[in-house]
Amino acid sequence: MAKDLKRAPFSAQVDLSKFHMEDFDQATEEEKRQQEVMGESTTFFKDGMRRLRRNPLAMGSIVVLILIIAVCLLAPKIVPYGYADIMKGSNNLGPFEYSAAELAKIDAGEEVFPHIFGTDSLGRDYFIRVVYGARVSLGVGIFASLLVLIIGLLYGSISGYMGGRVDMYMMRVVDIIYSLPDMLLIILLAVVLNETLAPKIQGTVLAKLGVNMISLFIVFGLLYWVSMARLIRGQILTIKQNEYVLAAKCIGTSTPRIIRRHILPNCLSVIIITTALQIPSAIFTESYLAFVGLGVSAPMPSLGSLANEARGGLQTYPLRLFFPALTICLIVLALNLLGDGLRDAFDPKLSR
């Protein structure tokens, strides 16, 4: 630029009327290109993961969960005891104690695997029972949440996308289900199924799971999806307002494809977060039911039924309540913190 830029007094603006075309040089190709430079391309996912990695609580939870899952998967391979193996003379041992028979073996030079958490009143290794209990609890939590997710997702997306009258009727159904007492239904269903279903499933894989677990899943499938459905419907109603959905329709995109490509990806973060938070709530429900005696059938342990059994000898053997309770706490706390972390990372609008 040839001339100095003169500003009018009291004004930050350059007075352009004092310039002629000749005073300006044409921008070179290079300079033009500089105007086009954009920031590093970040996807929504990468951005969220970066924020998640900066959250120490969430990262700690992931580590704890990975440890728990690793122990659940590996311990049955390493520890030479089964969850139902009763060892004569080894009842009520404390952590790392050995029975008389085992001490004799050790003296004879044999290797004996220590009872890390001791044994229970029947002489079963308590560590392996807690591990199996955690497996059952985690399994129930994850499967129940997936069930809730699938049903809630289908129902909620149809209701939200259709809108209008369909939506109104579908939501009234949700309201009715919402008002049913869930615990009472689980207990009633467990009792009824015990009478009717139990003889039929004898000897199948289902029998091992137990009638109580089946009724738990049924109730989750019947009742617990409603809050997920409501949430997804609400999300879809807002996303549907966006012009890109109309634009997709204008192009000729089919309804299933619009839901799949345009609507669901935009509420994915909410879905993931809610599912992550649903798992601990399912684990809690299972533990609670096991505690009142409606959990998996013996001898299969779950964390809740272990806690229930420990109640009897609480004065003498408080550790037996401590171990399963600690495990539940760790799992539920870690999942909750992870869920919160995911929410903060992927849906900044939702957090406070």
Add this chain to the structure above:
Amino acid sequence: MANEYLVEVSHLKQYFPIRSGFKTIPLKAVDDVSFNIRPGETLGLVGESGCGKTTVGRTLLRLYKPTDGTVTFNGTEVTDKNIHALRKEMQMVFQDPYSSLNPRMTVEDIIGEPLDVHKLYSTRAERHEKVMELMETVGLNADHATRYAHEFSGGQRQRIGIARALAVDPKFIVCDEPVSALDVSIQAQVVNMFEDLQKQRGMAYLFIAHDLLVVRHISNRIAVMYLGHMMEMADSKELMDHPIHPYTESLLSAVPIPDPKTARSSQRIVLEGDVPSPLNMPTGCPFRTRCKYATDQCAAQRPELRDRGNGHFVACWNR
């Protein structure tokens, strides 16, 4: 000649049901609108905010099901059955470049979606090539294909939206205020691009805008809407120079005049009162509550859109 018109809209109505308490009352967003568009022609559609311009465009493309009336494209009436095939012929560029692009899709996928839906390619490579071509057509840098929409400026976003509409090579595009969300400096660029594209491809446009300034360059004819009704429609120059309807007059008087030699003698006309609610329309002529020529006849009966010669249509009793 088989048919003179590419798009014929006749007596189009769009009433939105609005629930208030226990009753549902119709919101007459578009009420009995008719117009035709020739191949390769641009019809400008102007009117104040909320007068139903967007609704006309969307109902025309069957994004909303019309309450009544018909749309004919190339001699065939548009129905729910044949609309899918016709989406290849008629496209839309949306008003808001910020909400009309999916934030979870890359530019390549956004522009490629119409190609996917209508299966317009046989290999991935061909799809990529077509997308690149489209990006070049609208002046987007090919390096940006893998980026997400939120990384672009408003003008660039609108170009992406235009490329998406062009992907199926349509004969007709509804341009719904494609520039009103953009900076003034960018508006001209985008309008020029629309003109260039029309020259290259011979497309027809329904070009919606809320002021006459934007449409008068690009339009062959201009239609003026008020409260869901068509008020006046004429050749661009004719409408600018000899407006008949009092509403058009007031709109024109608000437009700054670039050349003082052609300055109209009339003073600036400021309309009194507010636009009535479309839920509570005045009887007869919708404009009569703000019109200085209004008579009893205006309140009693709605004036029809009548040809005053040379294809100058006006709906008014008194002028």
